[in-house]
Amino acid sequence: xxxxxxxxxxxxxxxxxxxxxxxxxxxxxxxxxxxxxxxxxxxxxxxxxxxxxxxxxxxxxxxxxxxxxxxxxxxxxxxxxxxxxxxxxxxxxxxxxxxxxxxxxxxxxxxxxxxxxxxxxxxxxxxxxxxxxxxxxxxxxxxxxxxxxxxxxxxxxxxxxxxxxxxxxxxxxxxxxxxxxxxxxxxxxxxxxxxxxxxxxxxxxxxxxxxxxxxxxxxxxxxxxxxxxxxxxxxxxxxxxxxxxxxxxxxxxxxxxxxxxxxxxxxxxxxxxxxxxxxxxxxxxxxxxxxxxxxxxxxxxxxxxxxxxxxxxxxxxxxxxxxxxxxxxxxxxxxxxxxxxxxxxxxxxxxxxxxxxxxxxxxxxxxxxxxxxxxxxxxxxxxxxxxxxxxxxxxxxxxxxxxxxxxxxxxxxxxxxxxxxxxxxxxxxxxxxxxxxxxxxxxxxxxxxxxxxxxxxxxxxxxxxxxxxxxxxxxxxxxxxxxxxxxxxxxxxxxxxxxxxxxxxxxxxxxxxxxxxxxxxxxxxxxxxxxxxxxxxxx
Ligand code: C2O
Ligand code: CU
Ligand code: CU
Numbered sequence: 001x002x003x004x005x006x007x008x009x010x011x012x013x014x015x016x017x018x019x020x021x022x023x024x025x026x027x028x029x030x031x032x033x034x035x036x037x038x039x040x041x042x043x044x045x046x047x048x049x050x051x052x053x054x055x056x057x058x059x060x061x062x063x064x065x066x067x068x069x070x071x072x073x074x075x076x077x078x079x080x081x082x083x084x085x086x087x088x089x090x091x092x093x094x095x096x097x098x099x100x101x102x103x104x105x106x107x108x109x110x111x112x113x114x115x116x117x118x119x120x121x122x123x124x125x126x127x128x129x130x131x132x133x134x135x136x137x138x139x140x141x142x143x144x145x146x147x148x149x150x151x152x153x154x155x156x157x158x159x160x161x162x163x164x165x166x167x168x169x170x171x172x173x174x175x176x177x178x179x180x181x182x183x184x185x186x187x188x189x190x191x192x193x194x195x196x197x198x199x200x201x202x203x204x205x206x207x208x209x210x211x212x213x214x215x216x217x218x219x220x221x222x223x224x225x226x227x228x229x230x231x232x233x234x235x236x237x238x239x240x241x242x243x244x245x246x247x248x249x250x251x252x253x254x255x256x257x258x259x260x261x262x263x264x265x266x267x268x269x270x271x272x273x274x275x276x277x278x279x280x281x282x283x284x285x286x287x288x289x290x291x292x293x294x295x296x297x298x299x300x301x302x303x304x305x306x307x308x309x310x311x312x313x314x315x316x317x318x319x320x321x322x323x324x325x326x327x328x329x330x331x332x333x334x335x336x337x338x339x340x341x342x343x344x345x346x347x348x349x350x351x352x353x354x355x356x357x358x359x360x361x362x363x364x365x366x367x368x369x370x371x372x373x374x375x376x377x378x379x380x381x382x383x384x385x386x387x388x389x390x391x392x393x394x395x396x397x398x399x400x401x402x403x404x405x406x407x408x409x410x411x412x413x414x415x416x417x418x419x420x421x422x423x424x425x426x427x428x429x430x431x432x433x434x435x436x437x438x439x440x441x442x443x444x445x446x447x448x449x450x451x452x453x454x455x456x457x458x459x460x461x462x463x464x465x466x467x468x469x470x471x472x473x474x475x476x477x478x479x480x481x482x483x484x485x486x487x488x489x490x491x492x493x494x495x496x497x498x499x500x501x502x503x504x505x506x507x508x509x510x511x512x513x514x515x516x517x518x519x520x521x522x523x524x525x526x527x528x529x530x531x532x533x534x535x536x537x538x539x
Contacts, residue, residue, distance in 0.1 A: 054107075054214045054215060054216070054250060055104050056211035056213050057115070057197065057199070057209060057210055057213040058101035058104055059101060059210065060099055060101050060115060060117065060199055061099045061101070064119060064120050064201065065098055066122075067095070067099065067102050067116060067117075067121070067122045068097040068098055068124075068125075069093055069095060069098075069102070069103065069114070069122070069123070069124045069125070070125050071091060071092070071111075071124050071125070071126045071127070072091065072092045072127045073089060073126075073129060073178070074089070075087065075089055075131075076089065076090040076191070078090070078108060078191065078251065080108075080109065080221060080246075080248055080252060080253060081223055081227075082253075082254075084227040085227060086109075086223060086227050086229060087190075087229070088109040088190055088191035089191045090111065090191045090192065091112065091136075091176075091192055091194050092112070093111065093112045093114065102114065102116065103115070106194060106195075106250065106251060109191035109251045110191065110193060110271075111194025114176065114194065115199055116196065117198070117199050117200070117201070118167055118169065118171055118198060119166065119167065119168075120166065121164070121165075121166050122163070122165055123163060124162070124164075125162055126163065127159075128155050128156065128161075130187075131157055132180075132187075133154040133155060133157070133180050133183070134154060134178045134180050134192070135149045135151070135153045135154040135155060135161060135180055136161075136163075136176055136177070136178060137149030137150070137177060137178070138174065139174060139177060139196075139311060139459075140169065140172075140174035140196075140464065140495050141165075141167065141196070142168050142169055142463050144165065145514065145516030145518065146516075147164065147165040148461055148518065149163075149176075149178075149179050150179060150461075150518075151180055151181035151427075151519075152430050154179075154180040154181070168513065169295070170294060170296070171200040171295055171296075172291055172293070172294060172315075173195065173197060173269065174195075174196040174197070175193060175194060175195050175196050175271065175311075175313070176193070176194050176196050177192060177194075177271075181427060181529070182529050183529070184525050184528055185242065185273050185525030185526050185528070186231055186232075188271070188273060188525055189229065189231050189244075189525075190229060190231070195215045195217060195269060197267075206392075207265045208262070208263050208264050208385070209265070212263065212264045213264070213265040213267070214257070214264060215269070216250055216268050216269070217250055218248075218249055218268060218269065218270050218277060219271045219273075220245070220246060220275050220335075221248050222245045222246065232526065235418065238529075239418050239530075240274070240454065240526075241273060241275075241454075241526045242273045242274055242526055243272075243274055243275050243335065244272070244273075244275075249372050249373040250373075255374070256373065256374040256375075256376055258375075258377075259375045259378065260320065260378050260380055261320050261321045261323065261325070261380055261382040261383060262319070262321055262383040262384075263317060263319040263321070263383075263385035264318050265290065265316070266316045266318055267291075267313065267314075267315045268314055268315070268316065269311075270308040270309060270310050270311065271310075273310065274310060274525065275337075276307065276310065276335065276336045276337075276457065276498065277307075277308050277333040277334065277372075278308075278333065278336060278367060278484060279305060279306040279333050279487075280304070280331075281318075281329055281331060282328075282329055282330035282331075282332060286302050286304050287302070287305065288300050288301070288317045288318070288387050289303060289306060289314050290315050290317045290388075290391055291313075291314065291391075291393065291492065292312070292492045292493065293313050293464055293492075293494045293495045293496060294464030294493030294495065295393055295464075296391045296393030296492065297391050297489070298390075298391060298392075298394065298491060298492065299389065299390060299391060300317065300387050300389065301491055303488075304486055304487065305484075305486070305487045306487050306489065307484050307489075307498065309455075309496055309498045309523065310457055311459055312494065312496050317387045317388075318375075319384060321382040321384040321385070322382070322384070323377045324377065325377055325378060325379040325380070326376070327376070328374050328375070328376050329377070330375075331371070331372050331374070332369035332370065332371055332372065333369060333370060333372040334367040334370070335368075365480045365483050365484070367483065367484075395491075395493055397443060397465065397493070397508045397509070397510050399443075399445060399466065401443050402442075402445045403439070403442045404444050404445055405445055408445040408446060408447045409438075409445070409446045409447065410423075410447045411423055411447065411458075411520075412449045413449065413450045413458075413499060413522075414451050420452060420522060420527045420530060420531070421531075422520075422532060423435065425534060426530075426533075427531045427533045427534060431535065432517060432535045432536055436535060436536045436537060437536070437537045437539060438511050438539070440511055440512070440515050440538050440539060441512055442510070443508060443509065444508070445507070445508055446506070446507050446509060447505070448497070448499045448504070448505045448507075449473055449503075449504045450473075450477075450500060450501050450502060450505075451473070452501060453501055455477070455500050455501060456498075456524065457497065457498050457499070457522060457523045458497055458521070458522055458523070459519075459520065460518070460520045460536075461495075461518040461520065462513070462514070462518040462538075463513060464494060465493060465495065465497075465507045465508060465509035465510075466490075466494075466507060466508045467494060467497055467505065467507050468506040468507060468508050470500075470504065471503070471504045473503070473504050474502040477503060480500070480501075481500045481503070496523050515538045516537070517535040517536075519535055520533070520534060521533030
């Protein structure tokens with residue numbers, strides 16, 4: 001644990017430099033102590049001070065009206081490490097019609113945060129200005145097949161894709177990222193991702209909102225001596241999942257955020273390609289979780305550390321009022337990494353010093369927390385608050401109503417031939433086997449059985465689900481699981497679930513919104529790109 005009183009000496013510079021045209025530059029106006037000015041020139045560099053303040057949630061219009069956006073994916077330059085220009089890919093967005101507050105800048109290579117509303121009609125004209133094909137997926141949103149940004153919808157360089165859908169999700173923390181087959185991992189890694197916040201009609205008034213409701217994207221990057229991003233240097237990186245050496249939060253290394261002496265809602269997305277992270281605070285205080293992938297929890301969950309797999313989101317309630325002005329509180333993250341000893345060669349490489357423990361012999365994980373970002377308490381009077389006890393989050397999926405409680409659908413996750421498989425199958429385009437075909441209007445129990453030596457965070461498109469239970473089919477991961485299980489929060493709904501080696505995880509999922517083909521896959525992006533992705537068909 002690092003000291004909580006270290007003065008901040010990290011200076012972060014951020015912003016996008018040239019290359020992307022006015023649209024992306026338009027979004028690169030974030031950060032800055034006290035807010036720096038918006039620049040629309042393509043060559044601007046926005047320098048942040050010692051503390052970067054994410055903007056928090058905007059004040060949206062009282063009336064929900066349709067939203068029409070232009071979204072562009074294009075090359076850009078960003079400072080991930082201060083003073084080092086790095087080539088990236090970045091989303092830019094602008095409001096063509098609708099609430100102008102619907103797009104807020106990230107201040108980094110990340111795409112702007114998009115703010116949509118439950119019940120809102122959203123149209124997006126997406127332009128691919130990359131040199132390869134791409135498509136945008138709205139991770140966690142329940143939308144029709146052709147609005148879902150699936151690999152078969154990918155458009156080539158210079159082409160556009162038009163989306164038109166209605167937001168049916170609960171308010172909560174979602175995100176958007178590319179989904180072209182074989183290219184998702186690299187495109188996300190090079191910068192294509194952003195937060196997507198679904199707002200209700202009114203602020204969730206029992207929770208902090210506005211400037212006290214902040215979003216954070218946790219990622220990791222390896223930056224070479226030439227300042228450029230390094231991606232999958234070896235077959236091992238493809239097999240195991242790429243793990244970057246430097247922790248990067250909201251697109252910058254060493255992020256320090258100024259906070260007032262008051263309660264905050266802090267929304268965390270694990271946007272890393274493959275690093276499952278365990279979050280703790282340098283104060284050692286437990287974390288109070290108020291929301292997960294599918295929205296608010298029924299009640300606050302208290303955990304000593306919080307496990308977040310790639311693609312998962314959890315919102316924390318943290319009260320900074322008891323800290324002194326100037327005090328620094330670090331958010332620490334430990335990576336978990338499990339694999340059978342001998343399967344992948346020597347340990348340590350590419351994992352940035354994070355724990356990597358073999359599990360085959362029952363060896364324990366080595367959890368080795370590093371600072372992902374810091375909060376610095378501002379001057380001012382303390383305004384203590386109480387965490388709301390009932391959060392009104394509802395979990396309406398009833399496992400007992402499943403049509404297959406006695407005969408759950410089984411998906412075996414396996415590793416062989418240096419690749420990862422689902423029931424012995426891999427991606428083969430828009431097809432679904434009989435064992436992947438479900439009836440519209442039903443609720444089912446699905447079982448992910450992990451016979452592989454690696455952990456897999458399994459994601460379903462379409463709808464958040466409920467995690468019913470876990471059991472063991474073999475003991476390979478039991479000991480390492482015991483070290484992290486207290487950090488699992490599954491009292492609400494998730495769209496991505498961690499399936500540990502040797503584990504059988506049962507989920508209950510309802511197929512009640514749209515018919516069609518939807519993806520399910522491992523959200524370790526190198527596994528997904530390697531074929532650990534299939535469709536299920538709702539007929
Ligand atoms: Cu974020 Cu198909 O996933
Ligand atoms: Cu998704
Ligand atoms: Cu996987």
